[in-house]
Amino acid sequence: MDEWNDGFQDNKLILEKLGAMLFEAQSLEATLVNLFSGSVNCYETNWQEELQCLFSERNSNQILKKLESLLLQLDLPVNLMPDLHRALIDRNWLLHNFYFEFGQSVFDESESEDVVALLDKKNKSTTQLVMDLNEILIDRQLESSLTNNTLNHRVGRSIDTYLGRREMF
Secondary structure (H helix, E strand, O other): OHHHHHHHHHOHHHHHHHHHHHHHHHHHHHHHHHHHHOOOOOOOOOHHHHHHHHHHOOOHHHHHHHHHHHHHHHOOOHHHHHHHHHHHHHHHHHHHOHHHHHHHHHOOHHHHHHHHHHHHHHHHHHHHHHHHHHHHHHHHHHHOOOOHHHHHHHHHHHHHHHHHHHHHO
């Protein structure tokens, strides 16, 4: 039992980076859900099921195909699409492949520097994308024709989440 605890203490930085990346991956999911739920045509499509299929997909080519068809409905800036594609691939890699490729690094300090750098790189790009998508979400909520109470509640919740999350890191 002590061997397990010692391994975690030795590579605490990897676990912190892994946790931060998982948090950003879930932030990406939440932001995309919020963009869909707040879009004008959210009742015209089965976006929840399609979005879940996108999050479950492991094949990068299939992710790209599903992403294009699904996210065109959101009318996102074209320049964000490659970043979104990369972030979804990174998210799925984290959930489905990280352990098999780098799980040992949590207990082996000789591998930790490379793994920390890799997680940092992937996390920074996802963090920036989530910030960009949240700005779009907030702008769209401000421009929508919702009642003031509903709008204030949604915008307030989005801003609190967006800013509060940044303070944690």
